[in-house]
Amino acid sequence: MSVALPTVDAMDVILVPGLWLDAASWDAVLPALREAGHRVHPLTMPGVGEPASEIGIADWVAAVASRVDEFDAPVALVGHSGGGNVVWGATDARPDRIARVVFVDSVPPAPGRGISEFEVVDGVVPFPGWDHFPDEDVYDLDDATRARTAPLALSVPARVPTDPIDLTDPRRFTVPVTLLMGGLDQASFEKAISEWGPYAEEFGAIEDTEVVKLGTGHWPQFSKPDVLAQEIVAALDR
Template identity: 40%
Template sequence: MSTRENVAPVVLVPGHWLGAWAWEGVVDRLRRAGHRATPLTLPGLDPLDPRRTERTLDDQAAAVEEALRQAVDVGGTPAVLVAHSGANAPVSLVLDRHPELVGRVLWVDSGPAAPGTAPAPDAPSDLVELPLPDLEVLAQQASLDGLDADDLARFTERAVPEPGPVLTQPVVLSRRERHAVPTLLVCCSMSSAQVLELARGGHPMFAEVAALEHVDVVDLPTGHWPMWSEPDRLAEIIAAAATPTAA
C-alpha cells in the first residue's frame, strides 16, 4: 500500500442492510497505510432516522454525490468509488449524473445497474421495508463463505431493514459518459470468467459491463461479504486502485 499524499480519496458504499460499520476492518487498514477513506451509511440505513422507510434511491445517490464532492474538494483528485452488492443502484445513478467526480469505480461482487431496472423488481410497490432474511434463507441468495460465527452474529444484530422505496424505484440512466469511467470488477462469489461470460451473453445482472470502455477484473475467491472474510486482500485491491500508478 502507498503512503503518498497524492493518492485518490476512497469512498466506500455498503450493500443492502449495512452501514458504514460494515467497512471498519477495510477502512482501518486503508487509513493505517495513509489512504483517505470514507465509509458511508446511506439514507434509509440509519436506525435512528425517523423517516428511514421513506428514503429513496435518489436520496442515496445524493448522499454518495455529497461524499464524493467533499473528498474531491479536500485533495482535488477524483475519488475511487467502491460499491458493494446492492449499492450498485445508487452508485450507478451517481456515475450517470456526475462521472467527473469518480476516477475509478470498484464493483465488489457486484456490477453496474442496467437502465430501467429496480433492485427488487418483484417486490410490491407498497413495500415498506425488507428486513435481513434468516441466515438459512440468506445463504440461498448469496454466499456466506468465509464468514465465522462472530461475523454472522454482528451481521444479524446490526443489519437495518432496507427501505421499500429504495428497492422498488427503477434506475433511470441516460448519459453515455458513465461508460467511460475506469472500472474494476472485484469478483468474489463468482469468478471473473463467469462474470464476463454473463456480460457477453447479455445477462441482466451484468449487461452493462459489456458497454464499459475500460474494464479490469480481479478475482478474490470468497463469499459475498469480502470486507469481513478477506479484509486484508480487499484493502490491498482498493489501495492499489487509489494509487497514481494504478491502471
C-alpha cells in the same frame, strides 16, 4: 493478520455499503486503506434503520453525489452489493468527478433496473437473516461472524431495493471500473454476464474494465477484510 499495503497517491475514497449495512460495516477495511495513504469516507445511507419512509434509490444516489461535491479533486467510489447500483448512479450524475469505481461483488446495473426484491414488513425491508442466502454467498462466514454481524444489520426503506436506477449520461462509460468478485475471475465473469441481457450491454460499453477474483463469499468486508482492502488499494493504484 494484517497485510502490508503499498503507499499510493492519496485519494478520497467514498465507501457505500450494500443493503442493511451502515458505515460501520467497513470498519475492518479502513485501517489498511488509511495505511496506504487514502482518505476514506464510509457512508450510512438515508433511511437505514429508520421507520418507513418514501426514500428511494434516487435519494441514495443524490446523497453520494452530494458527498462527491465536497471534494476538489476527483474521488473513487466503492460500492458493495446493492451499493453498486448507488455508486453507478452517482457516477452517471457526476462522471467528470469520479476517478474510478470499484464494485465489491456487484456489477454496474442496467438503466431502469433495481437491486432485487425482498419481503417488506411495516414499510421497510428487514434483514432476512444469513440463512436466506445461498451457500456460495455465505460459506466463508463462520458461526461467530454470523452471530456478531446479524444484530448489526438494519432495515432499509421499502423502495430502495426495487426502484429503477436512472442512468442517462454516456460519459459514465469513460470512468474506469474494477469489479472485485467473490467467486468469478475475468473469464468466468464475462461468460456469465453475456447471458444477462442489458447488463452485458452496460458493462460492454465501459471503456476500461477489469475483474478480480477475491475468492470469498458475498461479504468479504466481514470474512476477509485484509484481502478486500488489498485489492481496493491495488485498484486505486491502476
